[in-house]
Amino acid sequence: MMHPTSSGEDDYSGSRMDLLEILRNLGEWTLPAETPQDALTYALDQAMEYFECDAGSVILFDPNDNDLSVEVSRGLPDEERDIRLPLGGGVAGWVALNQRPALVEDVRVDPRYVERHPGVLSVMAVPMPGESMAAGVVMLEKVVVAGFSEADLADMEAIVRVLSVTIGRLWRLESLEKRYARQGAVIRIGRRLSNRFELDGILSDLTREGMTMLGCRMGSLYLVHRKSDLLRLQVLVDEKGPIEYSEELGIGDSSLGAPVLHQKMVEVSNLAKTEEHHLVNFIRSYDLVGMLCCPIVYENEVIGVLNAYTDHAHRFSDDEKLAFRALADFGAAAIENARLYSRIIEAEDSLRSGERLTVLGMLAAEIAHEIRNPLTVIKLLVESMELEDSLDPRMRDDLQVIGEKINHLGEIVGRVLNFGKNQSFIFSKWDLLQIIRDSLQLVRYKMMKNRIRVVFDTDLRSAPIHCNRGQIQQVLLNLILNADQAMPDGGSLILRVLVESVNGIRCVGVTLSDTGVGIPEEIRASIFDSFLTDKPEGTGLGLAIVKRILKDHRGDIELAETSGEGTVFHFWIPMQD
Numbered sequence: 404m405m406h407p408t409s410s411g412e413d414d415y416s417g418s419r420m421d422l423l424e425i426l427r428n429l430g431e432w433t434l435p436a437e438t439p440q441d442a443l444t445y446a447l448d449q450a451m452e453y454f455e456c457d458a459g460s461v462i463l464f465d466p467n468d469n470d471l472s473v474e475v476s477r478g479l480p481d482e483e484r485d486i487r488l489p490l491g492g493g494v495a496g497w498v499a500l501n502q503r504p505a506l507v508e509d510v511r512v513d514p515r516y517v518e519r520h521p522g523v524l525s526v527m528a529v530p531m532p533g534e535s536m537a538a539g540v541v542m543l544e545k546v547v548v549a550g551f552s553e554a555d556l557a558d559m560e561a562i563v564r565v566l567s568v569t570i571g572r573l574w575r576l577e578s579l580e581k582r583y584a585r586q587g588a589v590i591r592i593g594r595r596l597s598n599r600f601e602l603d604g605i606l607s608d609l610t611r612e613g614m615t616m617l618g619c620r621m622g623s624l625y626l627v628h629r630k631s632d633l634l635r636l637q638v639l640v641d642e643k644g645p646i647e648y649s650e651e652l653g654i655g656d657s658s659l660g661a662p663v664l665h666q667k668m669v670e671v672s673n674l675a676k677t678e679e680h681h682l683v684n685f686i687r688s689y690d691l692v693g694m695l696c697c698p699i700v701y702e703n704e705v706i707g708v709l710n711a712y713t714d715h716a717h718r719f720s721d722d723e724k725l726a727f728r729a730l731a732d733f734g735a736a737a738i739e740n741a742r743l744y745s746r747i748i749e750a751e752d753s754l755r756s757g758e759r760l761t762v763l764g765m766l767a768a769e770i771a772h773e774i775r776n777p778l779t780v781i782k783l784l785v786e787s788m789e790l791e792d793s794l795d796p797r798m799r800d801d802l803q804v805i806g807e808k809i810n811h812l813g814e815i816v817g818r819v820l821n822f823g824k825n826q827s828f829i830f831s832k833w834d835l836l837q838i839i840r841d842s843l844q845l846v847r848y849k850m851m852k853n854r855i856r857v858v859f860d861t862d863l864r865s866a867p868i869h870c871n872r873g874q875i876q877q878v879l880l881n882l883i884l885n886a887d888q889a890m891p892d893g894g895s896l897i898l899r900v901l902v903e904s905v906n907g908i909r910c911v912g913v914t915l916s917d918t919g920v921g922i923p924e925e926i927r928a929s930i931f932d933s934f935l936t937d938k939p940e941g942t943g944l945g946l947a948i949v950k951r952i953l954k955d956h957r958g959d960i961e962l963a964e965t966s967g968e969g970t971v972f973h974f975w976i977p978m979q980d
Contacts, residue, residue: 422558425449426565439573443475446566447541451477454527454555456543458520462488462495463539466718471495471540478544479520486519493517494528499537504529506556508549525550529563531570538567589616589729600852602741603637607645609709609734610638616730617723619711620689623682624699625652626707627663634659634708639682641689650681657681662698663705668728669696670719674712686712695719697727701735709734744848774816782809830956832979835866835875835911839898842879846887854893855886861900866911869979874952878960881945882915882972889919889970903975910958910975918969922962930962949974 428449443461451459458478462471471488473479491500494515498505507526510516516526523544530537541563545551592612606624614622621641625634634657636650654660657680661669671677671694674686685691691712699707709731719727785806788794794802843857850857868875886896895918903912922930931950946960953960953974960974 421453422561425453425562439570440475442566442570442573446562447475447477450541450543450559450562454543454551454559455545456550457546458523458544460519460542461539462499462542464490464499464533464537465716471499474539488517494526495540495542498528498530498540498542502530502532502537504556504560506551506553508551520544522546524548527551527556527559529556529559531563531567538570541566589726589733592616592730592733600741600744600848602738602745605734605737605741606638607640609730609737611640613709613727613730614640614642614711616726617695617711617719618713619695620714621685621691621712623710623712624707625659625710627654627705634663634681636681637707639685646685648682648685652681658694659696659708659710662696662708666698666700666703666705668698668724670694670724671696672716672718690714693717693719695724695727697724697731699731699735699738701739706735706738740848744852748849774812778809778813778816782806782813785809830869830871832867833870833872833875835868835870835913835976836861836863836900838872838875839879839900839913842876842883843898846880846883849887850896853887853890855890856893856895858895858897859900860897863900863902863911866900866902867979868911868956868976870956870976871952875956875976878949878952878974881949885945886915886917886919886970889917889921891920894918894969902978905975905977908957909978909980911978912973912975914963914971914973916969916971921967921970922965927962927965931960 425446428445447459447461450456456478458476460476460479461474463474464471465487469490471490473486488496490496494505494507494510494513494517497515505515505526505528507513507516507528510518510524510526524547525545526542527544527550528540528542531539531541533539541559543551543559592608595608606626610622610624614620621639623636623640624638626637627633628635632654634652634654636648639646639648652659654663658669658671658677659681661667671679672692674691674694679686689712691714693713693716695711697709698705699709709727711727785802788802839859843859847857883896890896895916897914897916899914899916901912903910905912931946950960953976956976958974958976960972962970963973964971
């Protein structure tokens with residue numbers, strides 16, 4: 404497509420038709436392009452052919468650095484493509500700053516011109532309109548003096564106006580695609596984090612994903628330790644993976660403290676000019692330039708700070724900040740879930756320890772009870788032997804010593820029995836419904852992790868009983884955890900509570916139904932006996948303890964139903980009016 408001379412009506416009409424074809428293609432977006440750069444390249448190629456240029460470039464304004472850089476070029480030496488111009492510098496910088504076109508007939512007498520292509524003598528530059536500043540400049544060059552006319556400038560302005568509309572549309576589309584991609588990434592990451600319960604893994608994933616999502620060079624995460632007013636580095640990552648490094652900072656000693664104190668995001672645009680006291684060696688060795696810090700907030704309390712670092716000038720957009728904050732919010736919930744899960748595991752271990760102590764108490768009481776009867780018999784025999792008149796004095800002394808030791812053993816047995824009795828019967832009035840709710844609260848994360856759906860079904864507003872609250876909670880936790888172990892692939896656990904009559908006594912009845920593997924037929928009749936278990940880690944006393952506790956509360960438990968499709972336990976405790 405050659406630009407004809409100005410002589411001849413037919414030639415002029417032909418040039419106008421060529422221009423209209425370019426404008427139509429740009430405006431209707433019929434050109435084969437998928438990205439803004441494709442469109443810029445197409446427009447530059449068409450303009451250079453139309454105006455018969457020797458060189459040309461599209462130079463875009465970078466608001467982060469407040470300067471201009473070449474986005475697309477033709478005919479420029481390779482080393483000239485990476486040159487950045489300050490706003491106002493060179494012909495392109497002047498056009499961008501003043502948002503006015505420039506027509507330079509002879510660059511040798513124009514002080515604005517910065518040589519980019521040897522031999523260039525004339526230049527035409529047109530600004531691309533932006534919101535508050537020119538988005539860029541389209542610049543064409545020729546190796547002849549007065550290579551462009553005012554008519555050419557008008558034609559070029561028409562091309563750039565249409566190009567700006569098309570590019571603006573593509574930039575907005577690209578921005579929307581990036582926004583949706585970030586939102587999708589946040590949702591995807593959030594779902595993955597919600598299914599994790601290992602704190603270290605959650606912190607590592609959160610930091611890495613935040614860095615990747617924003618296209619940054621490095622990421623870090625610090626947790627807040629309120630008692631010591633310290634920020635402790637938990638994770639440091641770059642594009643290669645985690646970095647082993649430890650650091651503690653006072654909350655007021657770094658820019659990272661501002662998100663903690665004010666619960667607001669902080670952006671640092673030039674780390675080199677900021678008196679920063681964290682990761683100082685890495686900021687230097689990685690040539691880090693910018694930083695975005697986001698508080699990790701849970702229930703209105705900052706528990707940590709998530710940070711992303713760039714190695715180039717970059718102004719984080721509102722969309723990027725919004726996505727980063729959403730990621731931090733997901734992370735806050737996941738971190739607290741992991742901490743709660745850890746406490747639940749500790750509580751379960753404590754429960755198991757408590758169960759072992761209960762077992763020891765039961766064994767001690769049973770052994771003491773069994774020992775007391777033979778001790779009584781032995782004591783009676785010793786006393787009867789002491790009454791014999793013909794008894795040798797030395798034998799009488801021995802029998803006296805034996806009697807004293809028997810009395811000593813009797814006192815020990817009595818203390819064991821009294822200790823067990825005193826600890827087991829500290830009763831008061833409690834609401835069984837509240838005890839059940841508290842017990843379910845303790846195991847909710849364990850149930851969630853193991854994909855067990857828990858349903859608590861009752862029409863009662865309260866269920867007052869006279870009980871030892873800790874022991875009743877132990878009954879419930881034993882039964883719930885047994886159900887959990889019976890459903891390794893997940894399932895359902897239903898607790899139903901109602902009022903029933905047992906032997907004429909008004910009781911609270913509780914039914915626990917699971918969808919587990921059931922109880923083997925050969926042990927069903929003996930499941931409440933001591934030391935019966937089919938679990939390698941069990942003591943065999945869980946259900947025995949449950950039954951003993953309920954008997955102490957004037958209640959009882961029974962295996963209502965079991966099969967390969969699930970098990971149902973039912974227990975009851977008298978109500979207190």
